Amino acid sequence: MFYGFSITDLTSIFVMQGFAGLILFSVYVLMALGLAIIFGQMGVINMAHGEFMILGAYMTYLTSQLFLTFVPVLFPVYFFVAMIIAFCASGALGMLVEWAMIRHLYKRPLDTLLATWGLSLILQQAYRSVFGAREVGVELPEWMMGSLQVTDGIEVQINGLFVMTLTLGITVAVGYVMYWSRWGRQVRAVMQNRVMAGAVGIDTEKVDRYTFALGCGIAGVAGSAFTMIGSTGPTAGQLYIVDTFLIVVFGGAQSLLGTILSAFSISQTDSTLEFFLSGSTAKVLTLLGVVFILMLRPQGLFVLKIRK
């Protein structure tokens, strides 16, 4: 397939292909971070994760409409406001869901699967009733569209750069909160041994609630960012849920580093295979690879060593 192309052509294609892989990597990390906290740290199988993302996407849509109607001058920067609103909205909904539903099910992890699946159906229908069954188009400010011309052949997508920066920022923030802050220590303590954590004076219920809300909030930000590259409709969340679980499980559910490495390996395999083969075949091969590795290492790539 490379016959008859000049060296410069090929180089630029490979650079851009590498960049495509990195964008996919960032997208996967952003998708999976929220779930890595909820599923990895708390052990809640949250099937409604995609719907929390779409709530963020709808918030972005609403914010864009508000800015267009009331303050069109500030439209170029609306996206930053939208992400904050998305975080708050999804986080608040997450807190409500934790209080009303999840906290009664901590001792029955498999039931959270059913309950959150039901929740995802309810949320989908709620979006459909509120925003209509059709997809909504989220308008982007001019500066976020198009690509930067690096050399003659190499073009770098601005929204790709944006997603990468955002992912980096959120990953660093989450890493800091979970591993270096006092609150993060409490979260990890509660997850490792709930009774002991309670005995040393940690308000475990509060920790649970805020951890769940944080995971949902990050899902909201991810959903907000994905309005740049994907669709915003009542069932769009379903597009992400399988990949998200795949990444978290493959990485080893309890390790944030595992999630990142797993996102990296899956995204690189995916995008390289997709370049040389076709879209469907690439997906099949990637999934086969994941299944094979999970057969050898059922616990995922990384495991947290704790005494059970």
Next chain:
Amino acid sequence: MSSDPTHSELPDQLRRKLLLGLAAAPFVGLASGLTAGRAFADVPATSVVNTTGLAVTDTEVTVGILHSVTGTMAISETGSVEAEKLAISQINEAGGVLGRKIKFIQEDGASDWPTFAEKAKKLLVNDHCAAVMGCWTSASRKAVLPVFEQYNGMLYYPTFYEGLEQSKNVIYTGQEATQQIIAGLDWVNKTKGAKSFYLLGSDYIWPRTSNKIARKHIENHLTGCKVLGEEYFPLGHTQFNSVINKIKLAKPDVIYAIIVGGSNVAFYKQLKAAGIDLSKQTLLTISVTEDEIDGIGGENIAGAFACMKYFQSLDNPNNKGFVSAFKKMWGEKTVIGDVTQAAYLGPWLWKLTVEKAGSFDIDKIAAASPGVEFKGAPEGYVRIHENHHLWSKTRVGKALASGQYELVYETADLVEPNPFPKGYQ
């Protein structure tokens, strides 16, 4: 509720009224039958027009609407439901069918194919619907087809689809694949001088069959043309950067895209972000109507060409009336895509066929369908073919940033439907 006594009593009153009404119904029916007989001498007696026990009375005829209003497909099927309801209300205003008002029963297929089959059975067996307007995906049509054939119902199916099907019990008001593909490829070859094509599609039967026809046509019927690549993506795929790089490397004259659903949005947004300028790179699609552009965003797809039979912007008196009536009923902001218009044809074609046959009987309608003409169609004149598909024109439109299409080409004559094209399979 309980603080307001009138509210809690209402159901009781209603029930009583209903019971009274039911008790009186035979007399009312008799009386209205008599007066109707006197006032409208041209209304044929029910015993004549309905010999097979369909839900037809002296004043009413019941039809079914069967689409998904919940689930994934609700995005696409909402427009069809709206169009069918509009057509029914317009027919009723114009006096109904054989002097009878149309009453509809709506069922929800819920984007689930077995549900479609079950609801189809309910509409035919319990409700005795004289006709059913419904289905959208091929999968749902395939699920209900045995039901319609077994219980002898009549389905008006609105979507453009892959062909390879024909049934006495279905009228296909959308285009089959050759009607949508061949004229468009000829046009892009002639006016854009396109010689090389890159075929893309979502991975299921419609895009695969359509691309197969497209490939055969490109390789066997267009001189000096070739296909540079053909690729499929799982439904719901959201990452297209790799294939976009591949397209950049292959430099085709035309990107031929049959991507559907949410993937569409991702594809066009990423195409734009990757710096592929659709005003320079020709892209031809058969899967993006005005409905989809709503989600994609006009600015992301402006410049692309779509091959359809109908665009909302068509400039003819029928369409002007249709668009304004549609917006009046469903709101200023709604858009009308190809399938929505085809769905609108369903009730009208059924009415015209019933009037031609002088009967609601399914067998008589099936026999009378070929040759039925509808001059008031928004897309212009259409006619039903022997094979129960429609003769209609093929048109190419250019997407504008406003989310509308601008008509750039239409075939001079109606294109013959050919669901089993020889040499293309």
